[in-house]
Amino acid sequence: MIRPPYLLFLGDVQDQLAAKTAHGLKDWRPERCLAQLRLPGCKADVGLPEMSVEEAARAGCRTMIVAVANSGGWLAEHWVPTIVAALEAGMDVASGLHQRLVDIPIVAETARRLGRQLFDVRHPTQRFKTATGIKRSGKRLLTVGTDCSCGKKYTALAIERELLGRGRKATFRGTGQTGIMIAGSGVAIDAVVADFIAGAAEWLSPDNDPDHWDVIEGQGSLFHPAFAGVTLGLIHGSQPDAIVLCHEPTRRHMRGLPHRPLPGLKECLEANLAAARLTNPAVRAVGVSIDTHLLEPSRRAAYLAEVEEELGLPAVDPLVTGVGRIVDALP
Amino acid sequence: MIRPPYLLFLGDVQDQLAAKTAHGLKDWRPERCLAQLRLPGCKADVGLPEMSVEEAARAGCRTMIVAVANSGGWLAEHWVPTIVAALEAGMDVASGLHQRLVDIPIVAETARRLGRQLFDVRHPTQRFKTATGIKRSGKRLLTVGTDCSCGKKYTALAIERELLGRGRKATFRGTGQTGIMIAGSGVAIDAVVADFIAGAAEWLSPDNDPDHWDVIEGQGSLFHPAFAGVTLGLIHGSQPDAIVLCHEPTRRHMRGLPHRPLPGLKECLEANLAAARLTNPAVRAVGVSIDTHLLEPSRRAAYLAEVEEELGLPAVDPLVTGVGRIVDALP
Numbered sequence: 001m002i003r004p005p006y007l008l009f010l011g012d013v014q015d016q017l018a019a020k021t022a023h024g025l026k027d028w029r030p031e032r033c034l035a036q037l038r039l040p041g042c043k044a045d046v047g048l049p050e051m052s053v054e055e056a057a058r059a060g061c062r063t064m065i066v067a068v069a070n071s072g073g074w075l076a077e078h079w080v081p082t083i084v085a086a087l088e089a090g091m092d093v094a095s096g097l098h099q100r101l102v103d104i105p106i107v108a109e110t111a112r113r114l115g116r117q118l119f120d121v122r123h124p125t126q127r128f129k130t131a132t133g134i135k136r137s138g139k140r141l142l143t144v145g146t147d148c149s150c151g152k153k154y155t156a157l158a159i160e161r162e163l164l165g166r167g168r169k170a171t172f173r174g175t176g177q178t179g180i181m182i183a184g185s186g187v188a189i190d191a192v193v194a195d196f197i198a199g200a201a202e203w204l205s206p207d208n209d210p211d212h213w214d215v216i217e218g219q220g221s222l223f224h225p226a227f228a229g230v231t232l233g234l235i236h237g238s239q240p241d242a243i244v245l246c247h248e249p250t251r252r253h254m255r256g257l258p259h260r261p262l263p264g265l266k267e268c269l270e271a272n273l274a275a276a277r278l279t280n281p282a283v284r285a286v287g288v289s290i291d292t293h294l295l296e297p298s299r300r301a302a303y304l305a306e307v308e309e310e311l312g313l314p315a316v317d318p319l320v321t322g323v324g325r326i327v328d329a330l331p
Numbered sequence: 332m333i334r335p336p337y338l339l340f341l342g343d344v345q346d347q348l349a350a351k352t353a354h355g356l357k358d359w360r361p362e363r364c365l366a367q368l369r370l371p372g373c374k375a376d377v378g379l380p381e382m383s384v385e386e387a388a389r390a391g392c393r394t395m396i397v398a399v400a401n402s403g404g405w406l407a408e409h410w411v412p413t414i415v416a417a418l419e420a421g422m423d424v425a426s427g428l429h430q431r432l433v434d435i436p437i438v439a440e441t442a443r444r445l446g447r448q449l450f451d452v453r454h455p456t457q458r459f460k461t462a463t464g465i466k467r468s469g470k471r472l473l474t475v476g477t478d479c480s481c482g483k484k485y486t487a488l489a490i491e492r493e494l495l496g497r498g499r500k501a502t503f504r505g506t507g508q509t510g511i512m513i514a515g516s517g518v519a520i521d522a523v524v525a526d527f528i529a530g531a532a533e534w535l536s537p538d539n540d541p542d543h544w545d546v547i548e549g550q551g552s553l554f555h556p557a558f559a560g561v562t563l564g565l566i567h568g569s570q571p572d573a574i575v576l577c578h579e580p581t582r583r584h585m586r587g588l589p590h591r592p593l594p595g596l597k598e599c600l601e602a603n604l605a606a607a608r609l610t611n612p613a614v615r616a617v618g619v620s621i622d623t624h625l626l627e628p629s630r631r632a633a634y635l636a637e638v639e640e641e642l643g644l645p646a647v648d649p650l651v652t653g654v655g656r657i658v659d660a661l662p
Binding site for chain 1: 465
């Protein structure tokens with residue numbers, strides 16, 4: 001578990017997109033984010049008080065989060081002194097980069113010497129078991145999608161917030177680096193050894209109260225030729241009672257594959273339900289979440305109405321309409 | 332590439348089942364298997380001439396294969412001196428155990444000092460790319476199954492042999508430890524990081540002659556709640572033109588999961604075809620391979636006829652009827 005409160009380290013990245021994880025943390029867990037630290041030339045800004053490593057430690061920060069992604073997921077060499085300084089000031093350090101903190105000798109040695117924890121959230125260190133398919137107590141909602149990067153994390157977080165706001169029991173479960181940072185724990189499901197995908201997903205949402213909802217961040221798409229295996233294992237291990245289909249309507253092809261069209265919404269939903277029935281025959285679709293921000297604003301309402309008509313399910317844009325109608329539909 | 336000819340090391344395992352890999356090599360690649368080496372008390376025997384490490388090296392063996400599986404996949408400590416001796420006698424060493432040869436210091440050091448190769452076939456060392464879904468030249472057949480361990484490797488090998496016997500171009504592609512040993516190379520698809528399952532499968536059967544068949548060993552089952560993600564990624568990356576459904580008709584539940592029934596043959600075949608269409612819309616089922624050895628012999632013919640009637644495809648038992656009728660059906 002990554003211990004809050006956090007100092008968000010933004011390095012000297014050149015745009016806001018590179019600070020996606022920082023923005024996610026600030027948006028969804030503001031109560032855990034105390035300050036930001038930016039190196040000279042940094043063009044990202046999440047609007048938190050600026051603090052040095054020492055100031056943040058004195059202010060009570062327990063973890064510095066490397067909350068940015070360089071191209072390729074590499075850690076810039078000139079960031080290392082700040083990471084070492086954070087360890088020396090008394091903080092743990094967490095990173096979502098491909099390159100591991102534990103593989104940087106000075107960082108690993110400093111952490112060991114001072115008894116600090118390093119979190120490389122993209123690199124699972126747990127040992128998982130293979131899945132059993134045995135039903136667990138509590139309820140689970142999984143977001144699925146027509147493609148990668150079409151709102152699955154955002155939708156899950158919005159549903160968790162709506163459930164909690166109604167006084168219901170809910171826990172967001174992160175399966176990618178930003179989601180894990182936001183949740184404070186989780187598993188980078190696409191980094192698990194293939195044999196253990198579904199087993200890791202079973203581990204992620206253990207037995208819980210009968211009226212508790214685990215709201216699980218989906219990954220990939222059953223229709224993405226590179227990542228569908230990850231998606232299927234996550235579906236089987238999650239044993240969802242409810243699925244929400246996520247979609248970005250202006251996308252013309254699968255992410256990264258210009259030759260490959262997106263599936264139809266109905267086809268995609270049916271395939272996900274069929275897959276989910278293997279481990280939970282009672283699974284139901286409860287809604288559709290559309291990321292409409294690239295649509296003409298005048299087209300939004302009509303598009304959502306069309307989807308609702310086609311699929312017979314509440315169709316929302318979490319940012320525009322909220323997810324209340326999806327939560328209304330939960331048992 | 333594991334260099335033949337081979338000395339098969341059987342250790343001192345207590346039954347023939349533990350020597351499954353040795354038997355597979357002897358059955359399917361007899362021309363590569365020169366000798367066996369058994370320690371005192373060994374109860375497995377593949378019927379090859381007995382040789383010491385030194386005799387085998389003098390006879391021309393280039394690789395000693397640890398061709399057995401202890402429970403848990405661990406290498407017995409008292410096998411290590413024989414492995415070191417094989418390296419010193421001039422041979423490479425290959426193993427399909429979970430425990431890596433490269434993790435045994437004396438083995439790793441000896442190999443490095445003498446310039447020998449160590450093959451831990453369960454542990455992929457290649458770096459794979461994520462899959463592209465782009466069509467490759469040549470033809471591909473993939474075996475799929477209602478469950479794990481229901482004849483997918485055996486069927487693929489029998490089809491390769493039948494194709495080659497008819498003077499056609501074919502290559503068996505191994506995806507599990509025994510299959511990789513038999514092929515001499517391959518990838519343990521269930522040991523790949525989840526993001527790269529389909530990418531590894533694309534790597535496994537590269538572009539080839541238009542009239543060449545890659546005959547790919549399937550893994551798991553789309554209906555196994557632990558391993559379906561592996562199966563799906565292998566299907567997508569393999570882009571099969573032809574699939575053969577494998578089944579063991581006396582099995583009452585999915586392997587390792589007493590609470591879980593097997594899918595019906597038709598349901599299973601349809602699901603595999605639907606999955607395969609994502610990367611090859613022209614995929615066809617070309618036959619069913621039934622492992623009838625646990626059926627009453629008097630029931631065999633009737634059962635095969637029933638399956639053939641139900642699915643409208645040739646139904647064979649490779650060991651009893653051969654796979655000629657499936658190969659007849661290949662384009």
